[in-house]
Amino acid sequence: MSGREVGGEFAFEFAERVDRVEPSATLAISNAANELEAAGHDVVDLSVGAPDFPTPENVVEAGTDALEAGHTGYTSSNGVPELKEAIAEKLRDDGIDADADEVIVTPGAKQALYETVQTLVDDGDEVVLLDPAWVSYEAMVRLAGGELSRVDLAPYEFELEGGLDDLAATVSDDTELLVVNSPTNPTGAVYSDAALEGVRDLAVEHDIAVIADEIYDEIVYGVEQTSLASLDGMADRTVTINGFSKAYSMTGWRLGYLHATGDLVSQAGKLHSHSVSCATNFVQRAGVEALHNTDNAVEEMRAAFESRRDMLVDLFDDHGVDVAVPDGAFYMMLPVADDDSAWAEEAIQEAHVATVPGSAFGAPGHVRISYAAAEERLREGMQRLFDADLLG
Ligand code: PMP
Ligand code: GLU
Numbered sequence: 001m002s003g004r005e006v007g008g009e010f011a012f013e014f015a016e017r018v019d020r021v022e023p024s025a026t027l028a029i030s031n032a033a034n035e036l037e038a039a040g041h042d043v044v045d046l047s048v049g050a051p052d053f054p055t056p057e058n059v060v061e062a063g064t065d066a067l068e069a070g071h072t073g074y075t076s077s078n079g080v081p082e083l084k085e086a087i088a089e090k091l092r093d094d095g096i097d098a099d100a101d102e103v104i105v106t107p108g109a110k111q112a113l114y115e116t117v118q119t120l121v122d123d124g125d126e127v128v129l130l131d132p133a134w135v136s137y138e139a140m141v142r143l144a145g146g147e148l149s150r151v152d153l154a155p156y157e158f159e160l161e162g163g164l165d166d167l168a169a170t171v172s173d174d175t176e177l178l179v180v181n182s183p184t185n186p187t188g189a190v191y192s193d194a195a196l197e198g199v200r201d202l203a204v205e206h207d208i209a210v211i212a213d214e215i216y217d218e219i220v221y222g223v224e225q226t227s228l229a230s231l232d233g234m235a236d237r238t239v240t241i242n243g244f245s246k247a248y249s250m251t252g253w254r255l256g257y258l259h260a261t262g263d264l265v266s267q268a269g270k271l272h273s274h275s276v277s278c279a280t281n282f283v284q285r286a287g288v289e290a291l292h293n294t295d296n297a298v299e300e301m302r303a304a305f306e307s308r309r310d311m312l313v314d315l316f317d318d319h320g321v322d323v324a325v326p327d328g329a330f331y332m333m334l335p336v337a338d339d340d341s342a343w344a345e346e347a348i349q350e351a352h353v354a355t356v357p358g359s360a361f362g363a364p365g366h367v368r369i370s371y372a373a374a375e376e377r378l379r380e381g382m383q384r385l386f387d388a389d390l391l392g
Helices: 025-038 057-068 081-093 109-120 135-143 161-170 193-206 264-275 281-292 295-318 340-350 375-387
Strands: 003-006 009-012 103-106 126-131 147-152 175-181 209-213 238-243 256-259 331-335 366-370
Touching: 025 340, 057 281, 081 103, 081 256, 081 281, 103 109, 103 264, 109 135, 109 175, 109 209, 109 238, 109 256, 109 264, 126 135, 126 161, 135 147, 147 161, 161 193, 175 193, 193 209, 256 264, 295 331, 295 375, 340 366
Parallel strands: 126 147, 126 175, 175 209, 209 238
Antiparallel strands: 003 009, 103 256, 238 256, 331 366
16 A cells, blocks of 8 residues: 555555665755755855866767757667767776676666666675765665675775775675775775785675776876776676766766676666666767766866865874875765764854764764865865864
């Protein structure tokens, strides 16, 4: 039954699965910041992870040209051939033996992850996350009915290499799926080759499928990012996820993809065709331009994030705040009070600085800041936290 009478009025009865999850914490805080701003407050919003740069001009042009040229209908469900080929080329550059037929183009990487989890996880299946982990993995697994096991990397400064023994003690032949996200949201950690090889050995030993979410792969600082699917033994057990939101500052365009070998694409493609039909036609055309002609713009944004990271690391050093220095993405975890949710509430209400509580990522005692914000806003935000005695 999907409804019942309450005092003569109809009320929906909700499916049990929606009770298993909360709204996205990152988006909830960003909404709270928007409300404060609408009420006339100057909020330094370091909550949501969205680059503060415009989408590169040539990509916008490719999108508007495509719109004007009439690319406004449905496309093949898995994506237009030019984009799937450009994605396969990019993956081959990353050392993955990819073919265009092994790609599904999705409205955002989030949808690619959602489809993958729905395709692989049955009721009661064990899925292993490395904490701190991005908020939506847990929700997606719960919606699919999976059971979560979590490995806490906080004791190892968020580095996976130090936590490999803990991972080995957690996974077993019963583990269905492991989610690896490097560069990592929310810590900015970039896993070393030794760490990724450790994951590979465990995945092979216990026959585990792996999601490699590499959406921050273009945003690294002086280190190399290795694609998990490029390692020996991983090609057939890895679903590689990526998207255009971060590297090309295209969050609102909603464009992402998954790549996997074997039958995964035909199985996930069923969900794809019954849920979204296809990603937006003219957006896919802009995606081809993004993959082919944005090297300079991507490098400019990467360099700006790096200099902001350096500025923050120096600032925290001066104030005696002990942070793990991120090698990638545009996030940093700050050690705060045990009750990080209360701390974040005080920071937004009193200092008008929006951060995301670490507990949402499985890292209590911390908050995440996004430094995809202008340098003067970052300085202003941190100064407010120091002045309010919330930091340092
Ligand atoms: N993976 C990670 C780790 C993320 O931080 C995000 C947030 N944007 C996504 C996937 C989804 O990105 P999008 O749907 O915008 O492509
Ligand atoms: N992934 C970004 C973040 O973590 C955007 C918001 C979201 O999708 O969660 O802030």
